Amino acid sequence: MSMMNLLLPTVSQGLLWSMLALGVYLTFRVLDIADLTVEGTFPLGAAVAATCLVKGGNPVTAVLLAALAGALAGAITGFLHTKLKIPALLAGILTMIALYSVNLRIMGKANVSLLNMKTAFTYMHNFGLSNSMSVFVVGLIATVVFGVAIYWFFGTEIGAAIRATGFNPQMIRAQGVDTNITIILGLVMSNGLVAVSGAFIGQSNGFADVGMGVGTIVIGLASVIIGEVLFGTRSFKNSLVSVVLGSVVYRIVIAVVLQMGMPPNDLKLFTAVLVAIALSLPLIKAQFQVRKVTR
Numbered sequence: 001m002s003m004m005n006l007l008l009p010t011v012s013q014g015l016l017w018s019m020l021a022l023g024v025y026l027t028f029r030v031l032d033i034a035d036l037t038v039e040g041t042f043p044l045g046a047a048v049a050a051t052c053l054v055k056g057g058n059p060v061t062a063v064l065l066a067a068l069a070g071a072l073a074g075a076i077t078g079f080l081h082t083k084l085k086i087p088a089l090l091a092g093i094l095t096m097i098a099l100y101s102v103n104l105r106i107m108g109k110a111n112v113s114l115l116n117m118k119t120a121f122t123y124m125h126n127f128g129l130s131n132s133m134s135v136f137v138v139g140l141i142a143t144v145v146f147g148v149a150i151y152w153f154f155g156t157e158i159g160a161a162i163r164a165t166g167f168n169p170q171m172i173r174a175q176g177v178d179t180n181i182t183i184i185l186g187l188v189m190s191n192g193l194v195a196v197s198g199a200f201i202g203q204s205n206g207f208a209d210v211g212m213g214v215g216t217i218v219i220g221l222a223s224v225i226i227g228e229v230l231f232g233t234r235s236f237k238n239s240l241v242s243v244v245l246g247s248v249v250y251r252i253v254i255a256v257v258l259q260m261g262m263p264p265n266d267l268k269l270f271t272a273v274l275v276a277i278a279l280s281l282p283l284i285k286a287q288f289q290v291r292k293v294t295r
Contacts, residue, residue, distance in 0.1 A: 008132045010255040014248030015139030016200045017219065019146055021227070021247040022240065023193035024220030026150075029239070031166040031186045036092035036217055037077045038194045040099030041070040043213040045195030046202030047103045050112040053203070059120035063199045070195020071188045073099060078184030096213075103210050111209040119203035135204055142200065146193060147240055153189075154236060162186045163236075194220075215268050222271055223247035225278035250274075 020042060027035040045066035052062040073095055080091035104110070124134035153159045164172040165182040173179055194216075202208040227246020233239045257270060 006255060008136060010251050011248055012132060012135040012139050014251035015143045016204060017197060017251065018143050018244040018247035019193050019197035020216060020220050021223035021243045022150060023190040024217065025224050025243045026186055026190040028221065028224060030163055031183060033088045035077065035187060035190065036089065037073055037095045037191055038220060039213040039216050040096035041073045041191040041194045042198040042216045043103050043210055044073060044099050045070050045198030046208035046212060047106045049199035050114055050202050050208035051106055053114060053117050053119065054112060059123065063196055066195045066199035067192045071192035074187035074191030075184055078187040082180035082183055100210065107208060111207055114203060114206045121203060143244055147244060151237055151240055218271050218275055222275045223250050225275060226250050229278055229281055
């Protein structure tokens, strides 16, 4: 396989997964919450989109419905956390578990095939694009649209309040802002993005499966951490770009290790080790600097 034949599909998949990474970034970095709801909202987005397409809907409607369903799931997690005072991690786990049954209800079975269905990618064939190029173009357009929308929103007063909630909740409450509302809004946006990613990935793979969300939180974290380590976090705009590039780099790393002969069954283990190393880099760097100064 030539480098270009490997690189184009890999970058395309990285762009589709980047919306998941952006969603994880909003909770993990902006809100400072470890939200496991994403492992339920990712297959939820795929399930809603696939069911919509099977019943004759168009891809745009399918993606919008997936985003709405993911946002609703995020609102439920936010309600459990802010109103019922359930810890954020546990609230996400509860919603994730509930969504397994919800996804089965939506699809009516464990998986739904999208073979021979009109998807967002098959429509691009009308412009003479190949399968790989169709995925790349759709992924690039979606990433740019949602990335710009996120950057614009977090430049507004409400967006700034959400960012301040994660940075210093006591300070923003002293300014008269209801942090319960900002937390719920952040979770709504995050899980809406994750569901959109699931909708696109499901259409790209040609199926939606109830178990396709397993490990997505680790994939999202890997993209966020790799992006921050390689491309920096000098500003909010820089952070968003870093997360997208981190998703692409992660997919390239996965493609390379698979080409080198790593069994696909070991990918989850490899991802977990990669995230653990990336998360520990600041500590390793600090220890190295201390030893250097001591010497």
